[in-house]
Amino acid sequence: MKNSFRERLNYKAERFLSKGGSSIFKSLLIIFIVVFIVLVGLRLLLIHIFPSLNYTGNVFRDIWVTFLEMTDPGNMNQDNEAPTYLKVLTVLSGLTGVILLSMLIGFITTALDTMLYDFRKGRGKVIENNHTIILGWNERVVDVIRELILANESESKASVVILSGEDKETMDNLITKRLPDMMTTEVITTQGDYANINELKRINLEQARSVIILANCSESATIDKKVASDVQSVKSILAITACQNGTNELPIIAEIFTKEKRDIISFFEDDNIIAIDSWNIMGKLLIQTSLTSGLDTVYKEILSFDGCEVYFYEDHWNNVLFSDLSYYLKDGIPLGIYSDEDGLVLRPPKETVVKDGDSVVILAEDDSTIAYENKQYYFPNKDKRIIDKRLEQEKKRILILGWHKVAEVFIEEATDYLLEDSDFDIMFNGPTDELKDTITEISSEFSDFNIKLHDANPLDLKSVEAMNPGSYNTIVILSQSMEEQSADKIDSDTLIILLLLRKVVSEDDGLHIITQVLNSENQEIITQTNVDDFIISNKLITMILAQLSEESLMKTFYDDIFSEDGSEIYVKPVSLYFDTFPQNIKFADAIFCAQQRDEICLGIRKGAQCKSLEDNFGIVLNPDKNMDIEFNENDFLIVLSEDEL
Numbered sequence: 009m010k011n012s013f014r015e016r017l018n019y020k021a022e023r024f025l026s027k028g029g030s031s032i033f034k035s036l037l038i039i040f041i042v043v044f045i046v047l048v049g050l051r052l053l054l055i056h057i058f059p060s061l062n063y064t065g066n067v068f069r070d071i072w073v074t075f076l077e078m079t080d081p082g083n084m085n086q087d088n089e090a091p092t093y094l095k096v097l098t099v100l101s102g103l104t105g106v107i108l109l110s111m112l113i114g115f116i117t118t119a120l121d122t123m124l125y126d127f128r129k130g131r132g133k134v135i136e137n138n139h140t141i142i143l144g145w146n147e148r149v150v151d152v153i154r155e156l157i158l159a160n161e162s163e164s165k166a167s168v169v170i171l172s173g174e175d176k177e178t179m180d181n182l183i184t185k186r187l188p189d190m191m192t193t194e195v196i197t198t199q200g201d202y203a204n205i206n207e208l209k210r211i212n213l214e215q216a217r218s219v220i221i222l223a224n225c226s227e228s229a230t231i232d233k234k235v236a237s238d239v240q241s242v243k244s245i246l247a248i249t250a251c252q253n254g255t256n257e258l259p260i261i262a263e264i265f266t267k268e269k270r271d272i273i274s275f276f277e278d279d280n281i282i283a284i285d286s287w288n289i290m291g292k293l294l295i296q297t298s299l300t301s302g303l304d305t306v307y308k309e310i311l312s313f314d315g316c317e318v319y320f321y322e323d324h325w326n327n328v329l330f331s332d333l334s335y336y337l338k339d340g341i342p343l344g345i346y347s348d349e350d351g352l353v354l355r356p357p358k359e360t361v362v363k364d365g366d367s368v369v370i371l372a373e374d375d376s377t378i379a380y381e382n383k384q385y386y387f388p389n390k391d392k393r394i395i396d397k398r399l400e401q402e403k404k405r406i407l408i409l410g411w412h413k414v415a416e417v418f419i420e421e422a423t424d425y426l427l428e429d430s431d432f433d434i435m436f437n438g439p440t441d442e443l444k445d446t447i448t449e450i451s452s453e454f455s456d457f458n459i460k461l462h463d464a465n466p467l468d469l470k471s472v473e474a475m476n477p478g479s480y481n482t483i484v485i486l487s488q489s490m491e492e493q494s495a496d497k498i499d500s501d502t503l504i505i506l507l508l509l510r511k512v513v514s515e516d517d518g519l520h521i522i523t524q525v526l527n528s529e530n531q532e533i534i535t536q537t538n539v540d541d542f543i544i545s546n547k548l549i550t551m552i553l554a555q556l557s558e559e560s561l562m563k564t565f566y567d568d569i570f571s572e573d574g575s576e577i578y579v580k581p582v583s584l585y586f587d588t589f590p591q592n593i594k595f596a597d598a599i600f601c602a603q604q605r606d607e608i609c610l611g612i613r614k615g616a617q618c619k620s621l622e623d624n625f626g627i628v629l630n631p632d633k634n635m636d637i638e639f640n641e642n643d644f645l646i647v648l649s650e651d652e653l
Contacts, residue, residue, distance in 0.1 A: 033115060040078075040108045047101050048074050054094065078105030134196060136167045137215035140557055143202035143244055144222035145172035145179065147495055147526070148546045148553075150186045152220060155554035157193045158313035162376070166193045169211050171202045173224075203243035208251045213258075218557040219248060221262035226495075227286060227413065228487060238269035245273065245281060256280055261556045263549075282556055282563050286549045290524070291417025292570040293548065295425060297522055298406065298482045299652045302579040302613050304522075305625045306646055310371065310577075311551035316629045320346055320367040320561050323380045331358035333368065334599050334633070335386040338379065340372035341599070341610055341630055343648055344568075344575075352564040354575040355608055355648055369565060371610055371630050386633045388600035392593065394585040396605055399653045405431040407477060409466040409505055410486035411443060412524070418484065419450055419459065424572040425652075428456040435475055437465035440490055467501060472508050482520045483509065495526035495546065569648075578652050579613055582639045591639040595631050598645060608648040615642030 048071050055070070078101050140156055142149065153168055160166035170179060179197040187195075200207040202221075213219070221241045225233040241262045249256045256278055264270045264283040273283045297303045309315040321340075325333075333342045344354035346367040354369065362368060372378050404426050408415055411434060419432055434447060439461055451459040464471040466488065477483055488501045502523050513519050526546050555562050568574035582591065585601050593601075595612070602609035610629055617626030629646065631637075 036108065036112045036115060040112070043104050043108065044075065044078055047078070047097060047104065051094070051097050054097070074101050077101040079109065134169055134198065134211040136169055136196065136212060138217050139167040139169050139215075141211060141213060141216045141219045142168060142170045142222060143172065143219060144224050144240075145170070145174040146222050146224060147226060148550045149222060150183065151547045151550035152222070152554055153183065153187060153195060155313055155551055157187070157191055159554060159558055160193045161191055162374070163192055168193060168195045170195065170197045171200055171207060171211050173199065173201065175199065203240055203247050205247050205250050208247055213248060213251050216258060218259040218261070220553050220557050221245070221260065223263040223265065227265075228491075234265035238264050238266050242269055242272055245276070259557060259560045261553050263553070280560060282560060284549070284553065284556075287414045288417050289549065289552065289566075289570060290414045292421050294414065294418045294484060294522060294524070295421040296576060298422070298484065298520065299425060300579045301520060302618065302625060302627060302644065303577060305627050306577055306579065306629065307548065308551070309627070309629055311548060311555060313554065316371050316373055318343070318562065318565060319370050319372055319375045319378065320559060321370050321375065321378050322365070322367045324364050325362040325366065325368070325380065326382045327361050327363065328382070329358070330356050330360040330362055331603055332384070333362060335384050335388065335596060336380060336382070337370070338385055339377040339630070340370040341608065342368050342370050343608055344369040346561065346564070352568060354568050355606065355650070358603060373630065386596040388594070388596040390600060392597050392601060394601045394604050395587050397584045399584065401427055401653060403427045403430045404482065405480045406433070407475060407480040407483045408432065408434045408486065409483060410488045410501075411436050411490065412486040414524070415484075415486055416446070416450065419454065421572065423454050423457060426457075430457055432457060432459045433462060433475070434460065435462045435464050435466050435471075437463070437467070437488065439463055443490060466505050467508070469508050469511070473512050477509060478513050478519060480519065482522065485521070485523045498526055575648050575650060577610065577646065578649050579644045579646050580649070580652070582643045582645055583641055585645065586639065589639065589641045593637055593639070594633065595635045595637060596633040598637065599633070602645060602647050606650070609645055610648060611646040612637060613644035613646060615640065615644065
């Protein structure tokens, strides 16, 4: 069926106007010009037909008056002396001008509103380069930015670009409130779909330094939300790769909840793409912290850009022995060697020769302070010998108050460290059928351990007293609900439980209490309860995300120290090394003493300051090797070792 001329005209007009604001503006402008020409033509035609109407005697004035009347009806008084017929055209010019100019002004106002809205939403192109990109938004984002600010402190100008579906004003307000001092880093927020190729190009992804992909839900969210978050993250990785013509050159660090999606990411076979399993990391941190008090603070300092950090440092080593390398560095403690052939080897044999081309893993104040000059600066007392006493491994009793999926990883990891027949008692108020089935399944899998679920309320004093918490070696406090809750609600419950334990348990019981704190701003409140260790979950994960974005090789380091099979960090009593106190030595001597047990000494912990936040809980990492230290019987060495014994 053939379309009519009117239908074709309407269709073409619709297609033209659908192209956007510029086509609408052009249309209104053309209509105004056409109507202006028609009205001028009618005026001149009437004057030509009826010469008596030509009261001005000037054609150009008639054209100018018509324009003035169309652009401002107030100019209709220009024709006060005009004949009646000409006044009809005057009124027509004024009315037509009012209509067309109103439409044009309305369009301009709408266009300006849209432009300002886009500015507020951050819809413009980002022209930063060498910037860190954060895709997504969750409760960890502020801590991630804080770590990146510290990492960029030595740079004159740095930038972080955040692309998420969150409202820009909401993002800006929270960042400004929580991070008033940005130092040398500028944070740019923009709203959009971070799995969209055009949106990624808009934030200049090709010129970025690295990309961090945050999950869009918390660990306590439902499995459906977690799967949806993982799908979005995988789509984002595909979009990032597509933006680089199919070959990824950027370090991409992504939070991925489910094993299935992590397996999909492994199919990329790209070492630059790292999927972080926060549950697994937290579970391993919990069990290692439960074995040695103070480890939480050690990890916070090592994983943060504020304080001592771990660097992969390459130099001309001149075949120096690894065991002597510490004494050749004014700042830094070597932890291991990385090479393309052997990968990462932490705590290598003392006679290992460091070759040119090897990267040495060094704990140091800053990479700029590391310098190898083939000159020995420190000379330890090699006549100093230790007693080499070992701790005796024994069965442990662990009480878990509350539940979280991370507890499954905690129990699984604990079975690799603890003796068989150790006890795990889980105290939960009104356990669901899902939790009961989970505990039954775990009990069956680890039948050599005593794993029991107790239906009792950890927020009730009598229930806590009935569990006799003083009879346990370690208490772990987790979320009190299986439902998704805010970080502040979980931390509030944790604080109440800590206060109850403080009333029930005596300090003489030697009980080791570990809490999982989600909001880092609650740190000072938690320390008032005399808790031994608290793991600020979100902050530790964000530290790892930030460090991996700066150095992807750190993944090999984390895999080793968080694994039971590798070398781990422990805080060991000095009574394992010395039998007389006080013991006055230099830190270089402490390094040599630890080497006698095939350990690497990272620092010290003063027992008298274990409860003092101002003194960093007594922990000093990487002190000056000539520093004089007086060890008492309740002090500790922080070491990289094979086990906690």
